[in-house]
Amino acid sequence: xxxxxxxxxxxVTGEHFVVHGQPALAAAVNLYSTVxxxxxxxxxxxxxxxxxxxxxxxxxxxxxxxPEGSERSILEPLLLVVERTLERSGSKGLGLRLQxxxxxxxxxxxxxxxxxxxxxxAAVAHFLGLQLDRRQICELASVQEQFIHKKPSGIDALITxxxxxxxxxxxxxxxxxxxTDEVRIIIGNTGAARSTxxxxxxxxxxxxxxxxxxxxxxxxxxQLTLQAVNAYKKxxxxxxxRLMNENHELLRQxxxxxxxxxxxxxxxxxxxxxxxxxxxxxxGGCMIALSRPEHDKRISxxxxxxxxxxxxxxMDRLGVKID
Ligand code: MEV
Numbered sequence: 001x002x003x004x005x006x007x008x009x010x011x012v013t014g015e016h017f018v019v020h021g022q023p024a025l026a027a028a029v030n031l032y033s034t035v036x037x038x039x040x041x042x043x044x045x046x047x048x049x050x051x052x053x054x055x056x057x058x059x060x061x062x063x064x065x066x067p068e069g070s071e072r073s074i075l076e077p078l079l080l081v082v083e084r085t086l087e088r089s090g091s092k093g094l095g096l097r098l099q100x101x102x103x104x105x106x107x108x109x110x111x112x113x114x115x116x117x118x119x120x121x122a123a124v125a126h127f128l129g130l131q132l133d134r135r136q137i138c139e140l141a142s143v144q145e146q147f148i149h150k151k152p153s154g155i156d157a158l159i160t161x162x163x164x165x166x167x168x169x170x171x172x173x174x175x176x177x178x179x180t181d182e183v184r185i186i187i188g189n190t191g192a193a194r195s196t197x198x199x200x201x202x203x204x205x206x207x208x209x210x211x212x213x214x215x216x217x218x219x220x221x222x223q224l225t226l227q228a229v230n231a232y233k234k235x236x237x238x239x240x241x242r243l244m245n246e247n248h249e250l251l252r253q254x255x256x257x258x259x260x261x262x263x264x265x266x267x268x269x270x271x272x273x274x275x276x277x278x279x280x281x282x283x284g285g286c287m288i289a290l291s292r293p294e295h296d297k298r299i300s301x302x303x304x305x306x307x308x309x310x311x312x313x314x315m316d317r318l319g320v321k322i323d
Contacts, residue, residue: 003323004123005034007316008104009111009159010185010279010288012232012240013247014225016203016256018153022222023169025229026159028316029185033102033112034323035119037127040095045082047075049100060086060093077113077144081120084143089128096124105309107193109280113148114156117141122320134161137320148197151204163319167229177229179315183237183274184296185288188264188308192284199256199281206254214254221250241275241290248277248287256282264308271295271302 008031014024040046048055056075060083078100086092098120104112121140125132132140138161145152155168167175206214224243231239248265251257261278268276268289276289287308289299300310 001036001038002123002127003034003036004119004126004320005032005323006115006118006122006160006320007032007163007318008115008313009156010187010286010313011109011155012165012279012288013228013243013277014221015280015282016200016251016254017218017221018155018168018170019151019200019204020207020218021170022218023167023225023229024153024155025165025167025225025232026155027165027179027185028159028163028319029110029187029313030316031103031110031311031313033100033104033115033119035116035123036099036101037123038097040097042095043093044095045079046097047078047100048098049102051102052100052106060095077147078116078120080143080147081117081140082124084140085121085124085128085130088140089125089130091128094128096127098123105189105286107195107285108189108191109196109278109282109285110187111156111160111280114141114145115160117144118157118160118320122322126322134319137161151200152196161320163316165232165315167225175229177232179317180235181314182235182293184291184293185313185315186268186273186291186296186299186303187279187311187313188268188287188289188303189311190258190260190264190284190286190308192258192260194281194283194285196281199283203254203256217250217253221247224250237274237290237292241273244275244277244288244290245269251278251282258282258284260284260307261287263306264303265289267302267306268299271299273299
Protein backbone atom coordinates (compact mmCIF):
# COMPACT_ATOMS: atom_id res chain seq x y z
CA UNK A 1 0.00 0.00 0.00
CA UNK A 2 1.21 3.54 -0.75
CA UNK A 3 -0.18 6.80 0.60
CA UNK A 4 0.61 10.18 -0.98
CA UNK A 5 -0.66 13.59 -0.04
CA UNK A 6 -0.33 17.05 -1.50
CA UNK A 7 -1.50 20.52 -0.49
CA UNK A 8 -4.08 23.01 -1.71
CA UNK A 9 -2.93 26.33 -3.15
CA UNK A 10 -3.84 30.00 -3.18
CA UNK A 11 -2.84 32.50 -5.84
CA VAL A 12 -1.53 35.55 -3.99
CA THR A 13 -1.34 37.73 -7.12
CA GLY A 14 -1.60 37.30 -10.87
CA GLU A 15 -4.34 34.73 -11.63
CA HIS A 16 -5.78 34.84 -15.15
CA PHE A 17 -2.99 37.17 -16.33
CA VAL A 18 -0.55 34.29 -15.78
CA VAL A 19 -2.31 32.33 -18.55
CA HIS A 20 -1.33 35.18 -20.92
CA GLY A 21 2.35 35.25 -20.04
CA GLN A 22 2.45 37.45 -16.92
CA PRO A 23 4.10 36.31 -13.67
CA ALA A 24 2.02 35.15 -10.70
CA LEU A 25 2.77 34.50 -7.05
CA ALA A 26 1.26 31.40 -5.39
CA ALA A 27 1.49 29.66 -2.02
CA ALA A 28 0.74 26.09 -0.98
CA VAL A 29 -1.47 25.85 2.11
CA ASN A 30 -2.10 23.13 4.68
CA LEU A 31 -5.33 21.58 3.40
CA TYR A 32 -4.55 18.23 1.80
CA SER A 33 -5.73 15.62 -0.64
CA THR A 34 -4.60 12.08 0.12
CA VAL A 35 -4.58 9.08 -2.21
CA UNK A 36 -4.15 5.51 -0.98
CA UNK A 37 -3.17 2.91 -3.60
CA UNK A 38 -3.38 -0.85 -3.15
CA UNK A 39 -3.28 -3.72 -5.60
CA UNK A 40 -6.65 -4.79 -7.02
CA UNK A 41 -8.07 -7.41 -9.37
CA UNK A 42 -6.03 -7.75 -12.60
CA UNK A 43 -7.13 -5.31 -15.31
CA UNK A 44 -9.47 -3.40 -12.99
CA UNK A 45 -9.01 0.08 -11.53
CA UNK A 46 -11.28 0.94 -8.63
CA UNK A 47 -11.59 4.50 -7.40
CA UNK A 48 -13.59 5.47 -4.37
CA UNK A 49 -14.01 8.70 -2.45
CA UNK A 50 -16.60 9.35 0.21
CA UNK A 51 -16.03 13.14 -0.04
CA UNK A 52 -16.61 13.13 -3.81
CA UNK A 53 -19.39 10.53 -3.50
CA UNK A 54 -17.81 8.13 -5.98
CA UNK A 55 -17.22 4.42 -6.01
CA UNK A 56 -16.46 3.04 -9.48
CA UNK A 57 -14.68 0.20 -11.28
CA UNK A 58 -13.00 0.46 -14.66
CA UNK A 59 -11.43 -2.07 -16.97
CA UNK A 60 -8.00 -0.78 -17.90
CA UNK A 61 -8.36 -1.97 -21.49
CA UNK A 62 -11.62 -0.04 -21.93
CA UNK A 63 -11.14 3.14 -19.91
CA UNK A 64 -12.68 5.27 -22.60
CA UNK A 65 -15.88 3.19 -22.73
CA UNK A 66 -17.13 3.41 -19.16
CA PRO A 67 -18.67 4.60 -16.96
CA GLU A 68 -21.35 6.97 -18.19
CA GLY A 69 -22.77 10.12 -16.63
CA SER A 70 -21.51 12.43 -13.93
CA GLU A 71 -19.10 9.94 -12.37
CA ARG A 72 -17.28 9.90 -15.67
CA SER A 73 -16.64 13.65 -15.59
CA ILE A 74 -15.23 13.51 -12.07
CA LEU A 75 -13.23 10.36 -12.60
CA GLU A 76 -12.03 10.54 -16.16
CA PRO A 77 -9.25 13.05 -15.51
CA LEU A 78 -8.02 11.00 -12.55
CA LEU A 79 -8.13 7.85 -14.65
CA LEU A 80 -6.03 9.57 -17.27
CA VAL A 81 -3.35 10.19 -14.66
CA VAL A 82 -3.51 6.55 -13.50
CA GLU A 83 -3.42 5.29 -17.09
CA ARG A 84 -0.39 7.43 -18.03
CA THR A 85 1.44 6.33 -14.89
CA LEU A 86 0.70 2.65 -15.61
CA GLU A 87 1.88 3.10 -19.19
CA ARG A 88 5.07 4.74 -18.01
CA SER A 89 5.89 1.82 -15.71
CA GLY A 90 5.06 -0.73 -18.43
CA SER A 91 2.37 -2.35 -16.22
CA LYS A 92 -0.75 -1.53 -18.20
CA GLY A 93 -2.89 -4.58 -17.33
CA LEU A 94 -2.30 -4.31 -13.58
CA GLY A 95 -5.24 -3.88 -11.17
CA LEU A 96 -5.25 -1.02 -8.69
CA ARG A 97 -7.56 0.16 -5.94
CA LEU A 98 -7.43 3.91 -5.16
CA GLN A 99 -9.03 5.67 -2.25
CA UNK A 100 -9.17 9.47 -2.59
CA UNK A 101 -9.66 11.64 0.50
CA UNK A 102 -9.62 15.40 0.52
CA UNK A 103 -9.91 18.34 2.91
CA UNK A 104 -9.91 20.73 -0.07
CA UNK A 105 -13.30 22.10 -1.13
CA UNK A 106 -13.95 21.21 -4.78
CA UNK A 107 -14.41 23.71 -7.64
CA UNK A 108 -13.72 26.86 -5.62
CA UNK A 109 -10.22 27.89 -6.71
CA UNK A 110 -8.06 26.11 -4.13
CA UNK A 111 -6.47 23.68 -6.57
CA UNK A 112 -8.40 20.59 -5.47
CA UNK A 113 -8.21 18.93 -8.91
CA UNK A 114 -4.47 19.63 -9.26
CA UNK A 115 -3.80 18.37 -5.75
CA UNK A 116 -5.78 15.15 -6.29
CA UNK A 117 -3.97 14.57 -9.58
CA UNK A 118 -0.54 15.15 -8.04
CA UNK A 119 -1.31 12.85 -5.08
CA UNK A 120 -2.59 10.21 -7.53
CA UNK A 121 0.45 10.38 -9.82
CA ALA A 122 2.84 10.25 -6.86
CA ALA A 123 1.03 7.39 -5.08
CA VAL A 124 0.59 5.23 -8.19
CA ALA A 125 4.17 5.83 -9.38
CA HIS A 126 5.61 4.98 -5.97
CA PHE A 127 3.39 1.90 -5.67
CA LEU A 128 4.66 0.67 -9.05
CA GLY A 129 8.27 1.26 -8.04
CA LEU A 130 8.83 4.17 -10.44
CA GLN A 131 11.43 6.64 -9.24
CA LEU A 132 9.99 9.97 -10.37
CA ASP A 133 11.26 13.40 -9.40
CA ARG A 134 8.88 16.29 -8.70
CA ARG A 135 9.11 17.61 -12.24
CA GLN A 136 7.98 14.25 -13.63
CA ILE A 137 5.12 13.93 -11.11
CA CYS A 138 3.98 17.44 -12.02
CA GLU A 139 4.08 16.53 -15.73
CA LEU A 140 1.96 13.41 -15.20
CA ALA A 141 -0.58 15.31 -13.10
CA SER A 142 -0.83 18.05 -15.72
CA VAL A 143 -2.68 15.64 -18.05
CA GLN A 144 -5.71 16.01 -15.80
CA GLU A 145 -5.33 19.78 -15.52
CA GLN A 146 -5.39 20.12 -19.31
CA PHE A 147 -8.46 17.87 -19.43
CA ILE A 148 -10.42 19.88 -16.86
CA HIS A 149 -9.17 23.44 -17.31
CA LYS A 150 -8.64 23.34 -21.09
CA LYS A 151 -5.69 25.74 -21.25
CA PRO A 152 -4.18 26.06 -17.78
CA SER A 153 -0.99 27.99 -17.09
CA GLY A 154 0.34 25.05 -15.05
CA ILE A 155 0.66 27.05 -11.84
CA ASP A 156 -1.77 24.87 -9.83
CA ALA A 157 0.00 21.57 -10.50
CA LEU A 158 3.39 23.20 -9.91
CA ILE A 159 2.62 24.75 -6.53
CA THR A 160 0.88 21.66 -5.18
CA UNK A 161 3.83 19.49 -6.28
CA UNK A 162 6.58 21.67 -4.82
CA UNK A 163 4.80 23.36 -1.89
CA UNK A 164 6.08 26.61 -0.40
CA UNK A 165 5.80 29.94 -2.18
CA UNK A 166 6.52 30.23 -5.90
CA UNK A 167 6.91 32.98 -8.46
CA UNK A 168 5.68 31.40 -11.68
CA UNK A 169 5.79 32.51 -15.31
CA UNK A 170 5.04 30.30 -18.30
CA UNK A 171 8.26 29.23 -20.04
CA UNK A 172 10.60 30.23 -17.19
CA UNK A 173 11.97 28.16 -14.32
CA UNK A 174 9.87 28.78 -11.19
CA UNK A 175 11.48 30.85 -8.45
CA UNK A 176 11.00 29.31 -5.00
CA UNK A 177 10.66 31.77 -2.11
CA UNK A 178 10.94 31.03 1.59
CA UNK A 179 7.55 30.35 3.27
CA THR A 180 6.78 32.44 6.37
CA ASP A 181 4.79 32.15 9.60
CA GLU A 182 4.87 35.92 10.19
CA VAL A 183 1.57 36.42 8.38
CA ARG A 184 -1.54 34.30 8.13
CA ILE A 185 -3.72 33.58 5.16
CA ILE A 186 -7.43 33.40 5.80
CA ILE A 187 -9.49 31.80 3.05
CA GLY A 188 -13.14 32.77 2.62
CA ASN A 189 -15.22 30.35 0.57
CA THR A 190 -18.40 31.80 -0.96
CA GLY A 191 -19.56 28.21 -1.56
CA ALA A 192 -20.41 29.03 -5.19
CA ALA A 193 -18.72 26.39 -7.37
CA ARG A 194 -17.79 27.38 -10.94
CA SER A 195 -15.68 26.19 -13.84
CA THR A 196 -12.10 27.50 -14.01
CA UNK A 197 -11.93 26.41 -17.64
CA UNK A 198 -14.97 28.51 -18.61
CA UNK A 199 -13.71 31.60 -16.79
CA UNK A 200 -10.24 31.27 -18.32
CA UNK A 201 -11.82 30.86 -21.78
CA UNK A 202 -13.95 33.97 -21.29
CA UNK A 203 -10.91 36.11 -20.49
CA UNK A 204 -8.81 34.44 -23.22
CA UNK A 205 -11.48 35.22 -25.77
CA UNK A 206 -11.10 38.94 -25.02
CA UNK A 207 -7.32 38.64 -25.34
CA UNK A 208 -7.71 36.94 -28.74
CA UNK A 209 -9.98 39.76 -29.88
CA UNK A 210 -7.12 42.15 -29.13
CA UNK A 211 -8.99 43.92 -26.31
CA UNK A 212 -6.68 46.85 -25.48
CA UNK A 213 -8.08 47.37 -21.98
CA UNK A 214 -7.34 43.80 -21.13
CA UNK A 215 -3.76 44.09 -22.39
CA UNK A 216 -3.23 47.22 -20.30
CA UNK A 217 -4.71 45.59 -17.17
CA UNK A 218 -2.68 42.43 -17.79
CA UNK A 219 0.58 44.41 -18.04
CA UNK A 220 -0.31 46.28 -14.82
CA UNK A 221 -0.98 42.94 -13.08
CA UNK A 222 2.42 41.63 -14.21
CA GLN A 223 4.19 44.68 -12.73
CA LEU A 224 2.13 44.32 -9.58
CA THR A 225 3.25 40.70 -9.07
CA LEU A 226 6.91 41.69 -9.37
CA GLN A 227 6.33 44.40 -6.74
CA ALA A 228 4.50 41.84 -4.57
CA VAL A 229 7.50 39.50 -4.75
CA ASN A 230 9.83 42.31 -3.66
CA ALA A 231 7.50 43.23 -0.80
CA TYR A 232 7.29 39.56 0.26
CA LYS A 233 11.08 39.14 0.17
CA LYS A 234 11.52 42.32 2.28
CA UNK A 235 8.77 41.13 4.66
CA UNK A 236 6.94 44.36 3.91
CA UNK A 237 3.55 42.72 4.44
CA UNK A 238 1.73 46.07 4.62
CA UNK A 239 2.82 46.73 1.04
CA UNK A 240 2.02 43.16 0.00
CA UNK A 241 -1.51 43.62 1.38
CA ARG A 242 -1.93 46.90 -0.53
CA LEU A 243 -0.86 45.17 -3.73
CA MET A 244 -3.35 42.36 -3.13
CA ASN A 245 -6.10 44.99 -2.80
CA GLU A 246 -4.99 46.53 -6.10
CA ASN A 247 -4.94 43.09 -7.71
CA HIS A 248 -8.55 42.52 -6.62
CA GLU A 249 -9.47 45.76 -8.37
CA LEU A 250 -7.82 44.58 -11.61
CA LEU A 251 -9.69 41.29 -11.40
CA ARG A 252 -12.95 43.20 -10.87
CA GLN A 253 -12.17 45.22 -13.98
CA UNK A 254 -11.90 42.07 -16.09
CA UNK A 255 -15.24 40.88 -14.72
CA UNK A 256 -14.28 37.80 -12.71
CA UNK A 257 -15.35 38.99 -9.27
CA UNK A 258 -18.88 38.65 -7.89
CA UNK A 259 -20.86 40.69 -5.33
CA UNK A 260 -20.37 37.94 -2.74
CA UNK A 261 -16.59 37.88 -3.31
CA UNK A 262 -16.47 41.69 -3.08
CA UNK A 263 -18.46 41.53 0.15
CA UNK A 264 -16.11 39.00 1.78
CA UNK A 265 -13.10 41.04 0.65
CA UNK A 266 -14.63 44.18 2.17
CA UNK A 267 -15.49 42.64 5.55
CA UNK A 268 -12.01 41.07 5.79
CA UNK A 269 -10.38 44.47 5.19
CA UNK A 270 -12.70 46.13 7.73
CA UNK A 271 -11.76 43.46 10.27
CA UNK A 272 -8.06 44.35 9.97
CA UNK A 273 -6.72 42.40 6.99
CA UNK A 274 -3.53 43.83 5.48
CA UNK A 275 -5.07 43.08 2.10
CA UNK A 276 -7.76 40.90 0.56
CA UNK A 277 -8.68 39.67 -2.91
CA UNK A 278 -10.41 36.89 -4.77
CA UNK A 279 -8.14 33.91 -5.44
CA UNK A 280 -8.14 31.51 -8.40
CA UNK A 281 -10.46 31.96 -11.32
CA UNK A 282 -13.19 33.93 -9.48
CA UNK A 283 -16.83 33.86 -10.63
CA GLY A 284 -17.62 32.49 -7.15
CA GLY A 285 -15.17 30.29 -5.29
CA CYS A 286 -12.78 31.79 -2.74
CA MET A 287 -11.13 34.98 -1.58
CA ILE A 288 -8.05 35.31 0.62
CA ALA A 289 -7.06 37.82 3.28
CA LEU A 290 -3.52 38.49 4.50
CA SER A 291 -3.32 39.07 8.22
CA ARG A 292 -1.04 39.55 11.18
CA PRO A 293 -1.39 36.43 13.38
CA GLU A 294 -3.15 38.47 16.12
CA HIS A 295 -6.01 39.47 13.80
CA ASP A 296 -6.69 36.15 12.08
CA LYS A 297 -9.65 35.08 14.25
CA ARG A 298 -11.36 38.46 13.97
CA ILE A 299 -11.10 38.29 10.18
CA SER A 300 -12.26 34.71 10.04
CA UNK A 301 -15.33 35.55 12.19
CA UNK A 302 -16.16 38.52 9.96
CA UNK A 303 -16.03 36.28 6.87
CA UNK A 304 -18.30 33.69 8.51
CA UNK A 305 -20.72 36.38 9.67
CA UNK A 306 -20.96 37.68 6.08
CA UNK A 307 -22.05 34.25 4.84
CA UNK A 308 -18.64 32.79 3.84
CA UNK A 309 -16.88 29.75 5.22
CA UNK A 310 -13.47 30.69 6.57
CA UNK A 311 -10.29 28.66 6.94
CA UNK A 312 -7.21 30.00 8.73
CA UNK A 313 -4.34 28.25 6.97
CA UNK A 314 -0.58 28.00 7.26
CA MET A 315 1.83 27.73 4.36
CA ASP A 316 2.77 24.17 3.39
CA ARG A 317 6.53 23.70 3.01
CA LEU A 318 6.73 20.16 1.64
CA GLY A 319 4.47 19.84 -1.40
CA VAL A 320 3.71 16.29 -2.48
CA LYS A 321 4.82 13.70 0.03
CA ILE A 322 4.76 9.91 0.27
CA ASP A 323 3.64 8.99 3.79
C1 MEV B 1 -6.40 29.00 -11.39
O1 MEV B 1 -5.94 28.60 -10.12
C2 MEV B 1 -5.58 30.15 -11.88
C3 MEV B 1 -5.93 30.67 -13.27
O2 MEV B 1 -4.96 31.67 -13.56
C4 MEV B 1 -5.88 29.57 -14.31
C5 MEV B 1 -4.48 29.07 -14.61
O3 MEV B 1 -3.50 29.73 -14.29
O4 MEV B 1 -4.40 27.97 -15.17
C6 MEV B 1 -7.30 31.32 -13.31
